[in-house]
Amino acid sequence: MYDPLHDKSPGCFQPYPNSYWAETSGTAPSDDGPITQDITVDVAIIGAGYTGLSCALHLAREHGIKAHVLEANQTAWGCSGRNAGFILKSSGRKSFTTMQKQWGEEVMRGIYNEMASGVSTVNSLIAEGIDCDPQALGYIKVAHKANKFNDLVTLAKLQQKMFNYDVQILSREQLHQEYMADKNAFGAIRYQDGFGLNPLKLAWGYQTFARNAGVQIHTGSPVEHWLTQSGSNKTRPSAQHRLVTPNGIVTADKVVIATNGYTPKGFHPLITNKTLPVLSQIIVTEPLSDEQIAASNFLTNNVVMDTRELKYYYRKLPDNRILFGGRGAITGKSAEDPYYANRLLSVLKTSFPALQAVNIAYAWSGWICMALDDLPHIYQNQQNNVFYSMGYCGSGVSFSVQAGKRLAEKVAGKTVPDLPLYNKALPTFPFAPLRRVGQWGFFHYGKIKDQWF
Ligand SMILES: Cc1cc2nc3c(=O)[nH]c(=O)nc-3n(C[C@H](O)[C@H](O)[C@H](O)COP(=O)(O)OP(=O)(O)OC[C@H]3O[C@@H](n4cnc5c(N)ncnc54)[C@H](O)[C@@H]3O)c2cc1C
Incomplete structure (x- = not known):
C-alpha cells in the first residue's frame, strides 16, 4: 500500500480500495478526466477529498472563483472515501478543557463554534440533495x-x-x-447530534455540486513535481507555481494543498515534517x-x-x-x-x-493525519500564495468541510476568525525521521494505559 512517509506519489488513476463503500455505492458521478495539456489557472487545488472539494465549491459559490482540482487517483480516493462516516461536532484530539486552559474561554468557544458549523454545513449540503444514507441521530x-x-x-x-x-x-x-x-x-x-452516513456518496455529492458551480475536477492527475518561479510570465505576471502532472503542466497563481494524510514524501517545504500519517483499519461484517x-x-x-x-x-x-x-x-x-x-x-x-x-465481508485501511498539537491547521504562506488545511487527527468528515470553506475565504483574501485553527501553522515534529518510532512507543503506552488505568 502507498506509504506517505516513503513514497513520492500516491499513484495515478488507482482504483478505489475494496471497501464496503466502493462496492455498494453505485457509479461515481462524472468528472473532468485527467489534465491532457498545459493550462494556466487562477487557483489549483491538489486533492479531491472533502477539503479540496469544499474549498472549490465555496470558492465558486461564494467568491466567484472557478478552481481546478487535481486528484492523483479518483475523487475521495483518500480518507474521504474510506472513513467510517461518523459526523461529529469535533476534530483533532485536543479536548475543550485543554483549549480553555491554553487559550482561555473565548478562543475555546470560538473553536467549538467552528466545529459546530462544520456539522451545520454538512447538514445543509445534504439537504440540498445528497443521497448519502444518513442514519438516526445520536x-x-x-x-x-x-x-x-x-x-x-x-x-x-x-x-x-x-x-x-x-x-x-x-x-x-x-x-x-x-x-x-x-x-x-x-x-x-x-x-x-452525531450520526452516520455513507462517506463516499457524500464526497460524490460535493463533487456534483462543485462541478455544477463551474469547478473542474481532474482525476488521474497526480502532481509529480512542483516548480516555483517568480512572476516572470508576461501574460500573467503573478503566476508562480508550475504543477507537473503526467500529461500537462498546470500553472497557477494560487495553490491549495488538500492532501492531508495522503501527502507524498517531500511534497512541499511548507508542510514537510508537519504531520504523521497513521493507519486506521476498518472491517465490515456480513x-x-x-x-x-x-x-x-x-x-x-x-x-x-x-x-x-x-x-x-x-x-x-x-x-x-x-x-x-x-x-x-x-x-x-x-x-x-x-x-x-x-x-x-x-x-x-x-x-x-x-x-x-x-465473518468479515470487507476490510480496508486508510491514512489519518496526526498533528503534533492535536489540532487541524488551515494556513497560508503569505509570500507565495500556498494554502493548506490538514491534521484532522482522524476526525474530519464534518470539520474538513468547514476548513474548506475557510480556506476558500483565505484564497479570496477575506478575513477568517482569529483562532489558532486559522492563524497558526502546523508545528514541526521534533526528530521527524523518528516519527514511526514515536508512534510505536505511543501504541505501547496506549495499550498499557487502556488495560491498567
Ligand atoms: C479508516 C478511517 C476512518 C475514519 N473515520 C472517520 C469518521 O468516522 N469521522 C470523521 O470525522 N473522520 C474520520 N476519518 C478521517 C476523515 O476521513 C478525514 O479527516 C477526511 O476525509 C480528510 O479529508 P481530506 O479531503 O482532507 O483528505 P483525503 O480525503 O485523504 O484526500 C486527499 C487526496 O489527495 C490526493 N493526493 C495526494 N497527493 C496528491 C498529489 N501529489 N497530486 C494529486 N492528488 C494527490 C489523494 O489521492 C487523496 O484523494 C477517518 C479516516 C480513516 C482513514
Whole structure:
C-alpha cells in the first residue's frame, strides 16, 4: 500500500480500495478526466477529498472563483472515501478543557463554534440533495472501564454547562437495554447530534455540486513535481507555481494543498515534517441475522466510540452489517496483513459474544493525519500564495468541510476568525525521521494505559 512517509506519489488513476463503500455505492458521478495539456489557472487545488472539494465549491459559490482540482487517483480516493462516516461536532484530539486552559474561554468557544458549523454545513449540503444514507441521530461515547464512566459524566456536565450541549448520561443497564448490549461498555454518554452516513456518496455529492458551480475536477492527475518561479510570465505576471502532472503542466497563481494524510514524501517545504500519517483499519461484517441482532440487543444505528487511548469505533449499517474500526498497521508495507482485520473481529466478538459466527465481508485501511498539537491547521504562506488545511487527527468528515470553506475565504483574501485553527501553522515534529518510532512507543503506552488505568 502507498506509504506517505516513503513514497513520492500516491499513484495515478488507482482504483478505489475494496471497501464496503466502493462496492455498494453505485457509479461515481462524472468528472473532468485527467489534465491532457498545459493550462494556466487562477487557483489549483491538489486533492479531491472533502477539503479540496469544499474549498472549490465555496470558492465558486461564494467568491466567484472557478478552481481546478487535481486528484492523483479518483475523487475521495483518500480518507474521504474510506472513513467510517461518523459526523461529529469535533476534530483533532485536543479536548475543550485543554483549549480553555491554553487559550482561555473565548478562543475555546470560538473553536467549538467552528466545529459546530462544520456539522451545520454538512447538514445543509445534504439537504440540498445528497443521497448519502444518513442514519438516526445520536453519538454514543462508551466507557471501556468503570472509572472512565465517571470521567464521561464529568465531561457531560461540563459540556452541558459550557455549551448548553444536549448530552445524555446512560448507565450500563440503560445502555444495554435501550441501545446495545456491549459487554465491554460500562455506561456511556450520548450526544443527540452525531450520526452516520455513507462517506463516499457524500464526497460524490460535493463533487456534483462543485462541478455544477463551474469547478473542474481532474482525476488521474497526480502532481509529480512542483516548480516555483517568480512572476516572470508576461501574460500573467503573478503566476508562480508550475504543477507537473503526467500529461500537462498546470500553472497557477494560487495553490491549495488538500492532501492531508495522503501527502507524498517531500511534497512541499511548507508542510514537510508537519504531520504523521497513521493507519486506521476498518472491517465490515456480513449482515447480522435477526437472531444475532436480538441476542446482542443491537437496537441502535447510532455511531459509537469508546474512551480508550487507542479507540475502537462502530456502527450498525442500514443493511444490518457492523462496521468496526480501530488502529491498523504502522507501515504501508504491512497494511494489508489480515492480522489487523482479524484483531478487530475478535474485539467485536468480546463486545458481542452472540456474534461468534460472524465473518468479515470487507476490510480496508486508510491514512489519518496526526498533528503534533492535536489540532487541524488551515494556513497560508503569505509570500507565495500556498494554502493548506490538514491534521484532522482522524476526525474530519464534518470539520474538513468547514476548513474548506475557510480556506476558500483565505484564497479570496477575506478575513477568517482569529483562532489558532486559522492563524497558526502546523508545528514541526521534533526528530521527524523518528516519527514511526514515536508512534510505536505511543501504541505501547496506549495499550498499557487502556488495560491498567
Ligand atoms: C479508516 C478511517 C476512518 C475514519 N473515520 C472517520 C469518521 O468516522 N469521522 C470523521 O470525522 N473522520 C474520520 N476519518 C478521517 C476523515 O476521513 C478525514 O479527516 C477526511 O476525509 C480528510 O479529508 P481530506 O479531503 O482532507 O483528505 P483525503 O480525503 O485523504 O484526500 C486527499 C487526496 O489527495 C490526493 N493526493 C495526494 N497527493 C496528491 C498529489 N501529489 N497530486 C494529486 N492528488 C494527490 C489523494 O489521492 C487523496 O484523494 C477517518 C479516516 C480513516 C482513514
